[in-house]
Amino acid sequence: MSAKPMTVSYNCREQLCVESAPGPGAIVIFGASGDLTKRKLLPAIYALFERNLLPEKFAVIGVARTEMSNEDFQEEVREAMLVNGDTVTEEFLHRFSYVAGQYTEADTFARLQTELERVSEVHGTEGNALFYLAMPPTMFEPIVKGLAEQGLLEEEEAWARVIIEKPFGHDLESAVALDKSLKRYIKESQTYRIDHYLGKETVQNILMLRFANSIFEPLWNHTYIEKVEITVAEELGVEKRAGYYDKAGALRDMFQNHMVQMLSLIAMEPPAVFEADAYRDEIAKLISSIRPLEGQDLGNISVRGQYVESVDSDRPAAGYRKEEGVDPRSQTETYVALKLFIDNWRWRGVPFYMRTGKRLPKKSSEIAITFKPIPHSIFKPIRPKDFNQNVLLLRMQPHEGMGLSIEVKAPGSKLCVNTLDMDFSYSDFMQGEDIPDAYERLILDALLGDQTLFVRNDTVEASWQLFMPLIRAWDANLENVPLCFYPAFSEGPKETNEILEGGSLQWRKI
Numbered sequence: 001m002s003a004k005p006m007t008v009s010y011n012c013r014e015q016l017c018v019e020s021a022p023g024p025g026a027i028v029i030f031g032a033s034g035d036l037t038k039r040k041l042l043p044a045i046y047a048l049f050e051r052n053l054l055p056e057k058f059a060v061i062g063v064a065r066t067e068m069s070n071e072d073f074q075e076e077v078r079e080a081m082l083v084n085g086d087t088v089t090e091e092f093l094h095r096f097s098y099v100a101g102q103y104t105e106a107d108t109f110a111r112l113q114t115e116l117e118r119v120s121e122v123h124g125t126e127g128n129a130l131f132y133l134a135m136p137p138t139m140f141e142p143i144v145k146g147l148a149e150q151g152l153l154e155e156e157e158a159w160a161r162v163i164i165e166k167p168f169g170h171d172l173e174s175a176v177a178l179d180k181s182l183k184r185y186i187k188e189s190q191t192y193r194i195d196h197y198l199g200k201e202t203v204q205n206i207l208m209l210r211f212a213n214s215i216f217e218p219l220w221n222h223t224y225i226e227k228v229e230i231t232v233a234e235e236l237g238v239e240k241r242a243g244y245y246d247k248a249g250a251l252r253d254m255f256q257n258h259m260v261q262m263l264s265l266i267a268m269e270p271p272a273v274f275e276a277d278a279y280r281d282e283i284a285k286l287i288s289s290i291r292p293l294e295g296q297d298l299g300n301i302s303v304r305g306q307y308v309e310s311v312d313s314d315r316p317a318a319g320y321r322k323e324e325g326v327d328p329r330s331q332t333e334t335y336v337a338l339k340l341f342i343d344n345w346r347w348r349g350v351p352f353y354m355r356t357g358k359r360l361p362k363k364s365s366e367i368a369i370t371f372k373p374i375p376h377s378i379f380k381p382i383r384p385k386d387f388n389q390n391v392l393l394l395r396m397q398p399h400e401g402m403g404l405s406i407e408v409k410a411p412g413s414k415l416c417v418n419t420l421d422m423d424f425s426y427s428d429f430m431q432g433e434d435i436p437d438a439y440e441r442l443i444l445d446a447l448l449g450d451q452t453l454f455v456r457n458d459t460v461e462a463s464w465q466l467f468m469p470l471i472r473a474w475d476a477n478l479e480n481v482p483l484c485f486y487p488a489f490s491e492g493p494k495e496t497n498e499i500l501e502g503g504s505l506q507w508r509k510i
C-alpha cells in the first residue's frame with residue numbers, strides 16, 4: 001500500500017533561513033577548461049548570482065594551460081549555461097576573465113596577480129580570493145606553491161582560501177605527504193577540502209533529522225536498529241574520465257570520501273554545537289571507531305567488481321575494458337561492496353552494508369535503516385507470518401526525500417495487515433523551486449569562510465588508514481579478493497550477496 005503524497009507544510013520564515021551574500025571577493029578557478037568547471041562550477045556560480053548570493057562585488061578568473069582570450073572564456077561560460085537552458089546576461093559575463101599558463105612557471109602566477117589587482121580595482125573585490133583547484137590531484141601542490149611564492153596566499157589585508165578537490169592523495173602515504181607539503185604554504189584555516197556529497201541538501205538533512213527531532217535518536221542504536229544499507233549507484237560508465245578513473249577506481253573515487261562521509265553522518269554522536277571543529281571532531285571520532293579491516297577475512301566482507309558488456313539488447317553498453325582510454329587488461333574496480341562495523345557502545349554488532357558502482361541499473365543513492373522485528377506478536381493466531389520490519393529510507397538522489405514503512409491494519413472487518421509506505425519528496429517541500437546543487441552551497445560557504453562542511457585532514461587520513469589493508473590485498477591480487485565481473489546495467493556482481501551473511505539476506509533492489 002502506498003500512501004498519497006504527504007501534505008507538506010513548510011514554514012521557514014525564521015531569521016536563520018535568510019541566506020545572505022558574502023562580502024567582496026574573486027573566485028579563481030584552476031582547471032577552467034575542464035569537465036568539473038563546465039558541468040558543475042559555472043552553473044553553481046550562476047545559480048548563486050541568480051539567487052543574489054554572490055558578493056555584489058565579485059569576479060571570476062579562469063586559469064588553465066589552454067590558450068583562450070577573456071572573450072573566448074566568456075563564450076565558454078555562456079555555452080555551459082545554455083546546456084542547462086540558462087541565458088546569461090552581459091552583466092554576469094563581464095565579470096569573467098581568463099589567464100592562460102603553465103603551473104610550473106612563475107610568470108603564470110605573476111599574471112594572475114596582475115589580473116587579481118585589476119578585478120580588485122574594476123569590480124571592487126578588495127583583494128579577497130577563493131582559489132578553486134578543479135585540477136587533477138598531481139597539480140594541487142605545484143599550484144599552491146606557485147600561489148604562495150607569488151604572495152597570493154598571504155592574509156594581511158585580505159583573505160585567501162583554497163578549495164581542494166578530491167581525491168586527496170592516492171593512499172595513506174601520499175595523503176600524508178600531500179598534506180605535509182601543502183602545510184608549508186597554507187594554514188588549515190585556509191584549506192577547504194571539498195566532498196560535494198556534504199553539500200547535498202539530503203545529506204545535510206541527515207543531521208537535521210537526527211538531531212532536531214526527538215523521535216528518532218532514542219531508537220538510533222543497536223537495540224533497535226538491525227542493519228544500515230548505504231547505496232550509491234550510478235548508471236553512467238567511466239565517460240571521458242578514464243585517464244583519472246583507471247588509476248583511481250571506485251574505492252578511491254567514491255568510497256574513501258563520499259561513502260565514508262555519509263556513514264559518518266548516520267553514525268556519529270551529536271556534537272555539542274554545530275560548529276566546524278565540534279562537528280568535525282565527531283566525524284573524526286566515528287571514522288576511527290570503524291572496525292579495522294586489518295585482521296578480518298576480507299573475502300567475507302568485501303567485493304570488488306568491474307562491468308563487462310551489457311547483456312540487455314535494449315540497453316547496449318561496452319564493457320569497462322573497452323572504454324576509451326582504459327587499459328584493455330585493467331584490474332580497476334568500478335564497483336565496491338563492503339560490510340563494516342562500528343566498534344562503539346551505540347553500534348555494537350550492527351552491520352553497515354555499503355555499495356557503490358558505475359553502470360548499475362539506474363542512478364540512485366539511498367540509505368535504508370532497517371529496524372529490528374517486534375519482540376512478540378500479539379496477532380500470532382490470526383497472522384502467523386512475521387510482520388515486515390520498519391524501514392526508514394533516506395533518498396539522496398534522484399527524487400530526494402524520505403520514506404518510512406510501517407505495518408497498518410488494512411481497512412475492513414478482518415484484522416488484515418498491510419505495509420504502508422509513507423513517502424515524502426523534497427520537491428513537494430520546495431514548492432516548485434529547484435533544490436540547490438551541492439556545489440552552490442559549498443562555494444557559498446567557502447566565500448563566507450565557513451569550513452563546517454569541508455573535510456578536515458585527520459578524517460581524510462583516518463579514512464585512508466581504514467582502507468589500506470584492502471588496497472594492499474587488491475594490489476597483491478590475493479585469492480580471497482578476486483575481481484568479479486558484472487554485466488553493465490545489472491545489479492552488480494552476484495558475489496555481493498555473499499557478504500550479506502553468506503547470502504541469507506538480500507540487498508535492496510537498485
Ligand SMILES: NC(=O)C1=CN([C@@H]2O[C@H](COP(=O)(O)OP(=O)(O)OC[C@H]3O[C@@H](n4cnc5c(N)ncnc54)[C@H](OP(=O)(O)O)[C@@H]3O)[C@@H](O)[C@H]2O)C=CC1
Pocket residue numbers: 030031032033034035036037064065066133134135136137139165166167241
Ligand atoms: N568531473 C567530475 O564530475 C568530478 C571531478 N572531481 C574532481 O575535480 C577535479 C577536476 O576534475 P575534471 O574537471 O573532471 O578534470 P579534467 O580532466 O577535465 O581536468 C581539468 C583541467 O585540468 C587541466 N589538466 C589536465 N591534466 C593536466 C595535467 N597533467 N597538468 C596540468 N593541467 C592538467 C586541463 O586544462 P588545460 O589542459 O587547459 O590546462 C583540464 O581542463 C579532479 O580532482 C576530480 O577528481 C570531483 C567530483 C566530480
Ligand SMILES: O=C1O[C@H](COP(=O)(O)O)[C@@H](O)[C@H](O)[C@H]1O
Pocket residue numbers: 196234253254
Ligand atoms: O565524486 C564523484 O562523484 C560523481 C557522482 O556524483 P553525483 O553527485 O552525481 O552522485 C561520480 O560520478 C564521480 O566518478 C566521482 O568522481
